[in-house]
Amino acid sequence: MAETVLFTVLAVVTVITAVLVIVQRNPVSSAIFLIMTLFSLAGIYLLLNAQFIAVIQVLVYAGAIMVLFLFVIMLLNLEKEKKIITRHRLQKVLGVFLGVILLAQIGMIFNSVFLEGTRGKFTPEQVTAVGNTQVVARLLFTDYLLPFEITSILLLVAIIAAIVLAKRQI
Amino acid sequence: MTSLMISSVMYQGVSLSSYLVLSAILFTVGVVGFMIRRNIIVIFMSIELMLNAANLAFVAFSRFLNSMDGQIFVFFVMSVAAAEAAVGLAIVIAVYRTKDTVNADEVNLMKW
Numbered sequence: 001m002a003e004t005v006l007f008t009v010l011a012v013v014t015v016i017t018a019v020l021v022i023v024q025r026n027p028v029s030s031a032i033f034l035i036m037t038l039f040s041l042a043g044i045y046l047l048l049n050a051q052f053i054a055v056i057q058v059l060v061y062a063g064a065i066m067v068l069f070l071f072v073i074m075l076l077n078l079e080k081e082k083k084i085i086t087r088h089r090l091q092k093v094l095g096v097f098l099g100v101i102l103l104a105q106i107g108m109i110f111n112s113v114f115l116e117g118t119r120g121k122f123t124p125e126q127v128t129a130v131g132n133t134q135v136v137a138r139l140l141f142t143d144y145l146l147p148f149e150i151t152s153i154l155l156l157v158a159i160i161a162a163i164v165l166a167k168r169q170i
Numbered sequence: 171m172t173s174l175m176i177s178s179v180m181y182q183g184v185s186l187s188s189y190l191v192l193s194a195i196l197f198t199v200g201v202v203g204f205m206i207r208r209n210i211i212v213i214f215m216s217i218e219l220m221l222n223a224a225n226l227a228f229v230a231f232s233r234f235l236n237s238m239d240g241q242i243f244v245f246f247v248m249s250v251a252a253a254e255a256a257v258g259l260a261i262v263i264a265v266y267r268t269k270d271t272v273n274a275d276e277v278n279l280m281k282w
């Protein structure tokens with residue numbers, strides 16, 4: 001019962017703040033609302049017994065990535081961008097219309113597909129006994145070691161690319 | 171919603187379909203934001219919304235299928251999102267330096 005109430009509250013907060021992200025005119029308030037969305041999603045991950053992912057969500061997404069966004073928004077002087085009157089009414093109507101169609105299509109897929117999968121060996125009781133983070137770590141350093149190492153190379157490439165792109169002249 | 175059997179068989183709380191519906195709504199909000207906004211930074215935020223919707227679906231399936239692979243995937247999606255945000259925002263800074271704008275309509279050098 002408590003889980004249902006928590007899920008409902010978090011889901012409503014997530015959807016409302018997500019909509020506010022895309023309708024706010026000021027990019028700074030968009031970023032603040034996106035941080036709230038990410039926080040409530042972290043709460044939903046806690047409901048789903050994914051404690052490690054919830055903490056990473058707060059640390060990496062709401063912490064690092066959104067600070068980067070806010071940093072860039074502050075770095076650029078966007079005062080005159082706010083005054084631009086959007087004259088793309090047709091584009092907005094069409095965008096929302098296509099979004100509704102997309103949602104309807106996803107709903108139809110949910111209703112028509114019989115979702116069935118082979119059940120894994122990590123039952124909630126077992127994961128709770130060992131600890132969620134420990135299970136994730138064991139998998140990351142055994143079965144998923146190669147993707148994990150490739151991720152480090154990807155991040156290195158991203159660092160170099162960001163520096164090269166943002167530098168005034170090379 | 172009789173077709174989503176995974177949810178109803180084993181679990182009494184919130185069903186899998188609730189999480190999937192939330193994920194679908196979040197993804198749609200991201201798509202709509204991508205299409206109606208002109209500010210490149212807000213377009214990036216819409217992409218983050220879509221990535222988070224996919225992450226939510228991954229974690230929900232991971233929970234209801236008793237599998238840990240979904241959470242590992244979310245871990246990789248997050249690192250890709252971090253790399254994408256860093257490179258994308260560097261591009262935004264470079265564009266702002268040359269064109270003095272972050273309006274996607276005015277960045278049309280390669281359009282036609």
